[in-house]
Amino acid sequence: MWATEEFGLALHHDTTSTGYTVPELVEPGLRRNPRRAHLLVSTVLGKHLPTDPATVLAAGHRLGQLVAETLGPDVADAVVLGFAETATGLGHCVADTIGAACYLHSTRRHVPGADVFAGFEEGHSHATSHLLQPTSPELFANPAPLVLVDDEISTGATALDAIRAVHRQQTRAHYVVASLVDMRSDEHRLLTATAATELGARIDHVSLAGGHTEIPDGLTARVTALPDPELNPFSPQRGEARFVSLLWPGHVPDGGRHGVLHCDVAGFDAAVEAAADALAGVRDATRPAIVIGHEELMYLPLRLANALASRGTPTRFQTTTRSPAYVLDVPGYPLRRGFTFAAPEYIASDLEPEAPRFLYNAQWTGAGSRPELILVIDSPADTDRLRAPGGVLDVLTAAGEDVLVAVVPSTDPLTLRESRAGRPREENK
Structure with missing residues (x-):
């Protein structure tokens, strides 16, 4: 190492x-x-x-x-x-x-x-x-x-x-x-x-x-004395970005941010399968895929990646992060390539000053052919900042990567709360 x-x-x-x-x-x-x-x-x-x-x-x-x-x-x-x-x-x-x-x-x-x-x-x-x-x-x-x-x-x-x-x-x-x-x-x-x-x-x-x-x-x-890492690699041939909207039931949490109850599991599983069918229907089935979750949105993209793999697509999974790490392209080091970009869902707050976001590696040398990157985000991240210069789509396509952005409606805590309030107490278990 x-x-x-x-x-x-x-x-x-x-x-x-x-x-x-x-x-x-x-x-x-x-x-x-x-x-x-x-x-x-x-x-x-x-x-x-x-x-x-x-x-x-x-x-x-x-x-x-x-x-x-x-x-x-x-x-x-x-x-x-x-x-x-x-x-x-x-x-x-x-x-x-x-x-x-x-x-x-x-x-x-x-x-x-x-x-x-x-x-x-x-x-x-x-x-x-x-x-x-x-x-x-x-x-x-x-x-x-x-x-x-x-x-x-x-x-x-x-x-x-x-x-x-x-x-x-x-x-x-x-x-x-x-x-x-x-x-x-x-x-x-x-x-x-x-x-x-x-x-x-x-x-x-x-x-x-x-x-x-x-x-x-x-x-x-x-480590502080090391030279600045080289991030956001550039390719002479810019990649393509495409979008697909995935349906998701409002009464089913898209993850654990507002709580997932045991009674939600069956609905979550069914929603994942439906979303995976829709995703598989719009992508090039001949290419391998790297499914990339968006920060805390990890489990839903993980399950989508596993569903694509079960449908015969060679698939890998990872996510973006808030954490800066040192990138160096040398054998035996796990962080060989890195991207930094503006947070797509950033909302000005005194409690949370703006900070860049990161993605590491996002490549698969043993895939046989160049993989398509499938970026799975929730709706609060589907903003102008996502598409703007310096945004994640800009830096990934500038590196020559083809990106399919899959947008999932984010769980509204008020809608979810009302749905749970309307269930018999024994069902919320």
């Missing part, structure tokens, strides 16, 4: 109960962030690396099985919380696997009409604030076991901050923190035990593999 050879940044494997190992699950990357200069690039998440959707789903389902084993007979009552933005899809996989009563992911999008149930901070992240916006407090304000899902646990601090925030709203006896990898030190594990005693609750951790990160002295300064 280039980051290990050049900087001494190494990811070590310690334990597994699943057969997965840390080096199989994450690769060392870099980012010029004064809070944390290293980045664990997941090979099974579908964020930075285009990944077989079946691989992403399998990892999430295996993690869900660990959660179910830990919860035992209480699993059917569990509420699952996925962390934005990287774990919104992973959390949904876990919730589906265990048949959770409710799945919710935190969000950094301020949605009109959505009430904020709680919030917490993520200290090392580029975008630190998390909001919880269920359609009603009752979905989350209950004593059921809470499962918190993140892609990786480095210190456990974010999970503990989230547990404290929701515990202030509703006390619980049992929390489970689930992650693809757990890289906590003994000191960090002691902090978790101390927090459990403080709250009077049980806090368990489960992961596909556990290990530790070897961070050399001076890494932040050395």
Whole structure:
């Protein structure tokens, strides 16, 4: 690995109960962030690396099985919380696997009409604030076991901050923190035990593999001193951008931003199949595809990617991100190509100053022929900024990529709330 050879940044494997190992699950990357200069690039998440959707789903389902084993007979009552933005899809996989009563992911999008149930901070992240916006407090304000899902646990601090925030709203006896990898030190594990005693609750951790990160002295300064990365590659032949609108029922949540109930699962599955049929009908079936989700919108694009693969299209999956990472086209480094662009759905806010967005790699050398990029966005991101110079379509087509933009109507929290209010209480389970 280039980051290990050049900087001494190494990811070590310690334990597994699943057969997965840390080096199989994450690769060392870099980012010029004064809070944390290293980045664990997941090979099974579908964020930075285009990944077989079946691989992403399998990892999430295996993690869900660990959660179910830990919860035992209480699993059917569990509420699952996925962390934005990287774990919104992973959390949904876990919730589906265990048949959770409710799945919710935190969000950094301020949605009109959505009430904020709680919030917490993520200290090392580029975008630190998390909001919880269920359609009603009752979905989350209950004593059921809470499962918190993140892609990786480095210190456990974010999970503990989230547990404290929701515990202030509703006390619980049992929390489970689930992650693809757990890289906590003994000191960090002691902090978790101390927090459990403080709250009077049980806090368990489960992961596909556990290990530790070897961070050399001076890494932040050395990474900061690197030359600016070369982003937004240019091709003499500009690619083509096309659009397709996908139907989505207003009473079915498009993801976990406002909560997905167990009774929503069948409707979600049916809506995915209908959307996949529509998508397959407008694209070139002879070309492979890389399905690209939009930041927190991970699970729906993941399921669309898997549906295309099941229909015979060679498919990979990944998403855009708010997180800047260091890009360098050298063998053994996972971030070989990068794009930066204006946020398409940006709305001026004193709480959230404008920041660029990013996409990494978005290429598939073993596909046999040049893949079509299928960018899946929700309607708030379908703006003039999406099409403007410096927007994501501009930078991708300038690199010679053909992009099919699939627009899904975003879930309106007021419509969803009214739909749920009209159901018998027993159906909202």
